Amino acid sequence: MKRFIAILLAFVLMTAMSFSSLAAVNAAQVSMALNFQGTTAMCSATILDPNKYINATLELWWGTTLIDSWPGSGTTSVSISGSHAVVHGRTYTLKVTGTIGGASINVDPIEKYFA
Amino acid sequence: MSAESMTEKVFEQGVMIAHERWMKAVEPYMEQDFAFSAGFEGKMRRLIRSQELRRLAAQAVRAAAIVLFALITGVSVWLSFDVEARADMLMWVRDIYANKIVYRFTNDKPETDTLPLYELSWMPEGFECIDSMTNEVIYYKCFSNEETGDIIAFEYASFYDGIKLSLLDDVPIVSEKVTIGKFIGDYYLASETSDLNNLVWIDEDRNMIFVISSTCDKNTILMCAGSIETIER
DSSP: OHHHHHHHHHHHHHHHHHHHHTOOOOSEEEEEEEEEETTEEEEEEEEEEEEEEEEEEEEEEETTEEEEEEEEEEEEEEEEEEEEEOOTTEEEEEEEEEEETTEEOOOOOEEEEEO | OOHHHHHHHHHHHHHHHHHHHHHHHHGGGTTSOOOOOHHHHHHHHHHHHHHHHHHHHHHHHHHHHHHHHHHHHHHHHHHHHOTTOOOSSOSEEEEEOSSEEEEEEOSOOOTTOOOOEEEESOOOTTOEEEEEEEOSSEEEEEEEOTTTOOEEEEEEEEOOTTEEEEEEOSSOOOEEEEEETTEEEEEEOOOTTOOOEEEEEEETTTTEEEEEEESSOHHHHHHHHHTEEEEOO
16 A cells, blocks of 8 residues: 555656646746845846747735736837835745737746745 | 465464463473573574564665655656756756756845946947846846847846746757856757747856847857956946
8 A cells, every 4th residue: 555655656746747847838038036125125027038029017926915016018128127115024926927929928936035 | 265274273273272282381390490501592592683683674675665765756856857956055056847947046145245247348240238127136238139130138147045047948948068268157059939049157156147148149149258347336
């Protein structure tokens, strides 16, 4: 029984990794930064994809609450920045959403704890 | 009932009968002090030792199996990300997925740290800045040549927890190692779905990550990288 559970667990793990690797994404370069200065969160992102129309929004979340967002759009290159007051002891998440050439932007968010 | 289980049952019954008879036979001697011979005690010690060794061997085999399982699982996870992933100090890690490369950082940013100023002192003629952004941690400038349609983007950042660089593609990203001065960088070749070549290198002494992304060829990108100069503030 134990052997069966171990094999099943390994199989589930391998399958999950394969699917995460195969997730469809756009061809682009995206950089993001979440930095705390005093009690302000400094958020920025740059998105680059030659000759593609980029329509993006930079979002700052606290848990499931969207606390601020900053839009940006353009062809080939878009840089977005914004700031928002933050509270000590909370974890904030920075996300980039939107589309590049009509396809969804699929990048991992940044999570950071404000000590 | 099978012949085998019947044999076991008979054997067990036989052992019980033999045990009872033996106990009855030795009962009169129970109260007496009895000194076993040195040879017998030696045999008993060897028997106990061999039983103990068997138990330890079984434990060792079990532990080895657990370690082996953990090792196989760990190596699988490791290889699925990046065989060259830098984890020695865990200041930065490069995760390589099938069609996504992510640079992420784990170290804390010192309050007093300010972003140094670097510029490309060379790039091909005809390029003009179309987008730029500079803040405490990131510097970004994108140049475009209207005639050729080429672009060159130069970006660098102080790498700290809270910075993430993602290179995305619809197909697996192919890379090769290149030398930029004293640094070894990764050159990610454009694929059939993207015109964008990316050159990424890291200066661990200064906690800086540099990226040059361009539709130009590799030589042009390397020449741009080689021309980076520090600007005094």
